[in-house]
Amino acid sequence: MLRCPRCGGYTVLESLECTGCGLAVGLHPPTLTVAEATSSGVEIDGRTWIPCSNRSWGCNWLVADDAGSAQCSSCRLTRQRPDASDTIALEKLANAAVVKRRLLVQLAELGLPIDPFYEREGGLAFDLLSTNSGQGRVTIGHANGVITIDLVETLDDYREALRIRLREPYRTMLGHFRHEVGHYYQWILVEQTDWIDECRELFGDERASYSDALDRHYHSGAPEGWEQSYISEYATMHPWEDFAETFAHYLHITDTLGTAATGGLVLHADRVDGLVADDVVPRSSYHGAPMSVMLEDWHWLSLLFNRVNHSMGKGDLYPFTLTEPVEHKLDFVHRVVQDAATLNAGAPILT
Ligand SMILES: [Zn+2]
Ligand SMILES: [Zn+2]
Known part of the structure; x- marks a missing residue:
């Protein structure tokens, strides 16, 4: 899919040029394919793309x-950004924009709606701002379609220090984007639809006071035994955070499985210790497949990917344990996503 249009060599999502032949390339958003990037434009489906x-x-x-x-x-989709004179913040913006594009590609692949803020009230927007940049303290969050990201978190030393202080096993820019877009989709796909009743049964009532929850969380932390029912300590704070954390994990899992599928990875049952059933063949899409199939594939592949990371002296690629209650929540997200994708079927998500 991400192949150079000239030599057929593989490119990655971030590629500006083909590593094989040097052709300047770009992503054609409606089809999520790679085309030549030239100021004279390339014609695709009757339009000229520059x-x-x-x-x-x-x-x-x-x-x-x-x-x-x-x-x-x-x-x-970026509604607010640092001032053009703030070159340090703009460098961080470029790094965050790479992450945002990856997020959008995945949302489009899943078939989720991306309605821009400039086309309708409450549509999706990104305010990419930076703490310590004359814009005051930036708080990462979502409200009415607008996702705010603090660009200072692109700095590894800053983000890692926070991760350690907050005792989080995982903190990345991509994780922030995935979490915040989870709030957006809960708002438009769940709170405004019939999914809300089942959502409240699984995640709790999101109408509970958020400020009380925040106070409680930062005073007393996560309740004892939280690991049994939640994917992270942060998820215990409020039903909204539980949904957003679960949604982010859904994106972590589907994207990583998709990458493995595109790379042609297959785990052969007769060559993997402990794997007694069928070969594990990850899929680029789990649309129409039960969540149990995705979870089974993920179980074996995440074990492998964790060991791959250890081989490079790093920690687990996926430092989390999925329990049955968490799997039920992931299954809910899977059904909501598929339902939205079915409604959107046909039209290209990105323009
Ligand atoms: Zn090429
Ligand atoms: Zn652009």
């Missing part, structure tokens, strides 16, 4: 020349 005007700082998406904007559909 590089995004932010290509000079790393954006590799294409935009239709009749789109009414020189920016691609990912860059246009």
Whole structure:
């Protein structure tokens, strides 16, 4: 899928040029395929596609020349950004934009709706701002479709120090984006639909006071034995956080399985210790498959990926344990996502 249009060599999502032949390439958002990036434009499906005007700082998406904007559909989703004179913050913005594009590709692959804020009230927007940058303290969060990300978290030393202080096994920019977009989708796909009743049974009543929950969490921490029912300590704070954490894990799992599938990875039952059933063949899409199939594939692949990381002297790739209650919550997310994808079927998600 992500193949160079000239030599057929493989490219990655972030590629600005083909490593095989040097061709300048870009992502065509509606089809999620790689095309040549040239200022004269390439014709795809009857429209002419040119590089995004932010290509000079790393954006590799294409935009239709009749789109009414020189920016691609990912860059246009950014509602607020650091001041143009703040070069240090802009460097962090470029790093965060890579992560945002990866997120959007996955949402489109899953078939989730991406309705931009500039097209409708409450649509998706990103405020990518930086603490210590004249904009005051930035708080990561979601409200009415707007996701706010603190760009200072692109700095490894800052983010790692926070991770250790908060005793989190995992903290990444991609994780932040996935968590916050989980709040957005709970808001539009669950709270505004019939899914809400089952959601409350599984995650609790999201109408509970958030500020009380915040106080309680930062005074007394997660309740004893939280590991039995929650994916993380943070998930115990409030039903909204439980859903967002679970949603982020759904994206972690499906993306990693998808990458393994695209890479052609198969675990042969006769060559894997303990694997007695069938070969494990990860899929690029689990649409239509029961959650149990995805979880079984993930069980074996995450064991392998954790050991791969150990081989490089790193910690677990996936430092989490899935319990039965957490699996039920993941199954709920899986059904909500598939339901939304079925409703959207046909139309391209990204423009
Ligand atoms: Zn090439
Ligand atoms: Zn762009």
